Amino acid sequence: MSTATSDQTSDDGFDQQARNMIHQVASQLVSAAVRNTSVNADTLLGDLASRRVAGVYVTLKRGDTLRGCCGVQGQPMPLGQALAHSAQRTAKEDPRMAPIAEAELPYLDLTVSLLGEPRPIGVKGDERIDAVQVGKHGLRIRMGHHAGLLLPSVARERGWTSRQFLDAVCRKAGLPPGAWRSDQATVELFDGIDFGGPLAVDTALDQQEASVVDETDLSQLVQWIRYNLDAIQTGATPSYYAMNVVDIEVLGVVLQIKCHNENLPHSWLQLVFRDGMPLQSKLFEFTQTAAKSLAGYGPAGDWDVRVAVLSSAIHHGLDSDADLRGMDCQRRAIVVRDAKRVALAYDRRADSQQLLEQALRQQPFRSGNTEVYSVVCDASVGELTVSIGPQAQSQITTRPPAVAGTFYPAKDVEREQIVDECFKGLPEIEKQTVAAAMVPHAGLRFSGRIAADVWRRIELPETVLIIGPKHTRDGVDWAVAPHDFFQISPTAGLPGDAVLAQQLANAVPGMQLDAAAHRREHGSEVQFPILYRLNAKTKVVSVAMQGGSIDELAEAARALANWLRGLEKPPLLVISSDMNHFAEEDETRRRDKLALDMLRANDPAGLLSICAEEDISMCGQIPAALVLLTLKELGKQVDYQQIAYGTSADVSGDRSRVVGYAGVRF
Numbered sequence: 048m049s050t051a052t053s054d055q056t057s058d059d060g061f062d063q064q065a066r067n068m069i070h071q072v073a074s075q076l077v078s079a080a081v082r083n084t085s086v087n088a089d090t091l092l093g094d095l096a097s098r099r100v101a102g103v104y105v106t107l108k109r110g111d112t113l114r115g116c117c118g119v120q121g122q123p124m125p126l127g128q129a130l131a132h133s134a135q136r137t138a139k140e141d142p143r144m145a146p147i148a149e150a151e152l153p154y155l156d157l158t159v160s161l162l163g164e165p166r167p168i169g170v171k172g173d174e175r176i177d178a179v180q181v182g183k184h185g186l187r188i189r190m191g192h193h194a195g196l197l198l199p200s201v202a203r204e205r206g207w208t209s210r211q212f213l214d215a216v217c218r219k220a221g222l223p224p225g226a227w228r229s230d231q232a233t234v235e236l237f238d239g240i241d242f243g244g245p246l247a248v249d250t251a252l253d254q255q256e257a258s259v260v261d262e263t264d265l266s267q268l269v270q271w272i273r274y275n276l277d278a279i280q281t282g283a284t285p286s287y288y289a290m291n292v293v294d295i296e297v298l299g300v301v302l303q304i305k306c307h308n309e310n311l312p313h314s315w316l317q318l319v320f321r322d323g324m325p326l327q328s329k330l331f332e333f334t335q336t337a338a339k340s341l342a343g344y345g346p347a348g349d350w351d352v353r354v355a356v357l358s359s360a361i362h363h364g365l366d367s368d369a370d371l372r373g374m375d376c377q378r379r380a381i382v383v384r385d386a387k388r389v390a391l392a393y394d395r396r397a398d399s400q401q402l403l404e405q406a407l408r409q410q411p412f413r414s415g416n417t418e419v420y421s422v423v424c425d426a427s428v429g430e431l432t433v434s435i436g437p438q439a440q441s442q443i444t445t446r447p448p449a450v451a452g453t454f455y456p457a458k459d460v461e462r463e464q465i466v467d468e469c470f471k472g473l474p475e476i477e478k479q480t481v482a483a484a485m486v487p488h489a490g491l492r493f494s495g496r497i498a499a500d501v502w503r504r505i506e507l508p509e510t511v512l513i514i515g516p517k518h519t520r521d522g523v524d525w526a527v528a529p530h531d532f533f534q535i536s537p538t539a540g541l542p543g544d545a546v547l548a549q550q551l552a553n554a555v556p557g558m559q560l561d562a563a564a565h566r567r568e569h570g571s572e573v574q575f576p577i578l579y580r581l582n583a584k585t586k587v588v589s590v591a592m593q594g595g596s597i598d599e600l601a602e603a604a605r606a607l608a609n610w611l612r613g614l615e616k617p618p619l620l621v622i623s624s625d626m627n628h629f630a631e632e633d634e635t636r637r638r639d640k641l642a643l644d645m646l647r648a649n650d651p652a653g654l655l656s657i658c659a660e661e662d663i664s665m666c667g668q669i670p671a672a673l674v675l676l677t678l679k680e681l682g683k684q685v686d687y688q689q690i691a692y693g694t695s696a697d698v699s700g701d702r703s704r705v706v707g708y709a710g711v712r713f
Contacts, residue, residue: 061161065095066242069130073105073159074247076134081147088131096127101237102162103129104198105137107147107155107246112364114155115141120162120187120196120237130159145320145360145420150256154372158243160198165235172228178236179209185239186216190232195220199239214662223704224662225634256378258425259358260326264292265427269352272302272334276347279338289327296323298422299357301391301433302333306341307349313341314433316391318382320360320420330354355380355393355426362420366407369419371399380424380431381406383417387520390434393424409434411524411557413594439523441552441560443545446530450569454490455576459536465491466580469499478506479712482683483674485622485646485667487708488515488573493698494625494708497691499577501710504690508619510544510586511578512551514670515570515623517593522564525603527552528571528589529560535575544586547618551588554610555603557595564591570623570667588618592669597652600669604676611681620674624667626707632696638663639692639707646711647687651675678713685713 061069072091079086089096103126104118117136119129138147147155165187168178179186182203187196195216202212213234214224227234260268271289278285288294299318306313315333317324338347357380363369366383374381380393381402390412392405403419409432424431451457456465469491486501487494517526527548534540552560565571571589578585595603611617626639642663645654651672658668665671678685690710696702 077138080135080138089127092127098126099123101164103133104160105133106158110370148359151361152248155246157246160241163238165237168234176209184236187235188216193220200241223629225630260425275334280347294327297326301355303353305351306344316433353428357422359423366417367415374399379421382420388436393431395429410436439559439561440563445532469495480506481712483620483713485711487625488570488623497708497710510618512588512618513571513621514590516666517591522561523559524593525558526561526564526591528565542586548588555606607677608680622671628664632702635707688712
């Protein structure tokens with residue numbers, strides 16, 4: 048058994064033999080919880096059971112993928128009691144994870160963490176950084192109704208500094224990074240030892256995972272759905288319950304219908320990884336939806352109906368390094384998902400890698416950011432693929448304002464008054480032609496003056512291309528707005544260059560025309576009142592971006608640069624971005640300087656890296672990296688000029704939780 052410990056050795060009172068015993072017993076407790084059997088921790092531990100500890104956590108991993116981590120910490124308690132409680136919760140009750148399945152037990156590693164009593168950190172502010180010893184100390188923070196804990200091993204495994212560890216425990220508690228500096232935050236240290244290795248599991252595992260519905264049940268469910276489709280179509284009374292079929296809680300269901308003379312089926316999928324859903328009511332709901340959406344596709348009796356019932360989820364990691372060992376493709380389907388897409392592939396003839404590739408092909412998943420699961424799939428057919436994801440809405444339309452009345456006044460007179468305030472007192476300055484610019488996009492009262500100070504210095508061309516972040520999950524990831532007019536109010540707005548937008552979407556891999564992604568987006572819209580003041584005839588092309596690796600951005604930049612070279616009148620490139628969000632004033636300024644230094648150095652890869660390493664929540668870092676890469680591709684030697692910088696505290700006076708704003712010309 049491999050062992051990892053902190054720098055405590057014999058002083059902790061648990062020699063190697065004791066640790067091996069604790070690990071063995073924890074493994075048995077986890078296995079028993081998964082199999083719904085019981086073992087007695089006190090009996091198995093012997094004299095160790097009564098040893099007093101201040102806390103115990105049990106962690107399960109599959110490779111680098113966390114599969115569960117739960118425990119207790121508080122007043123000293125018997126080890127046997129604490130270990131049994133922690134193992135049960137980790138195996139079955141971690142609310143973040145799918146419960147452990149018996150089939151994955153041979154592929155798990157188990158670590159036990161024995162914790163000391165928490166004690167106050169004893170210092171304030173930045174002195175807390177030096178008080179934390181990575182690898183030795185765990186952290187606990189409490190502030191108001193927020194509380195969070197991280198084990199000593201977490202910082203060591205992730206290579207964090209003390210500052211990053213403190214920020215991470217804030218995030219765990221739902222607090223902004225840097226909240227640990229506050230005198231209102233109670234920060235505590237605790238010592239701990241951790242040891243473990245492969246889960247010690249016996250060989251008496253079930254070789255065949257049980258079905259939750261058998262072939263007879265599946266056949267009857269298909270017939271029940273067929274009957275109800277026909278009944279709803281013809282106005283008859285449907286049957287609300289499938290007689291002689293057990294109604295159980297399942298993780299997911301698939302309904303797939305292929306209409307007469309159609310090549311592709313229509314599919315409905317719902318899947319959760321905890322808690323489940325009632326099988327029959329969910330299928331009846333899908334049947335009602337299908338009957339309504341397929342009205343006009345011919346008689347339901349001609350339709351091919353397929354059903355799958357999903358249970359027992361296993362998390363295999365990310366698509367880039369998924370551990371698929373032991374997966375039974377006769378019984379299991381592969382499921383891949385990200386924040387807004389999910390795809391399932393089931394094929395009894397395929398191997399696990401083929402299934403993974405089938406699933407990934409169904410939606411534009413990003414490599415390294417896609418979670419891979421498998422589920423037991425009881426299906427009425429031997430092969431099934433289904434996916435759900437955003438569909439681009441490319442029709443050219445007028446875009447109504449989304450944030451008028453919140454980010455700026457909805458009424459023309461009031462809007463013009465606040466725009467007046469944005470420009471008030473700014474000295475006259477000669478306009479210049481620039482390669483690119485960056486402007487903030489908070490409400491005009493917060494960041495409008497910085498944005499106005501940038502815009503007023505620029506000799507505006509006929510068209511501006513504003514590239515900003517996508518703040519919602521709506522629509523596709525890289526969305527070009529398909530709009531020929533952008534309204535600010537019923538009587539004001541800016542023309543959109545729909546032809547240029549279409550050309551851009553065609554030219555850059557990954558970009559698509561999509562109105563849905565822009566429907567609630569504010570990154571570009573907040574600029575419109577200022578642009579309207581400067582030149583109401585300025586044409587706008589708007590892009591909203593979410594996600595992307597440096598390699599994907601480099602490919603997009605090459606295509607964008609090639610497209611721009613072919614234009615007689617290329618648009619001005621404008622990055623729409625705020626800086627760090629919701630840390631306190633001094634910490635926000637520190638983080639913003641790190642990001643702005645990378646912009647100054649014209650280092651797009653460095654920008655993405657520093658934002659990740661320092662947890663800088665600059666929302667437009669992806670658009671900024673794309674623009675910097677594009678300028679490099681165009682061969683432009685750009686000079687970074689920071690026009691203005693500020694934070695929301697300049698307006699609100701609240702320094703405890705601020706957003707940073709920067710205005711830049713390139």
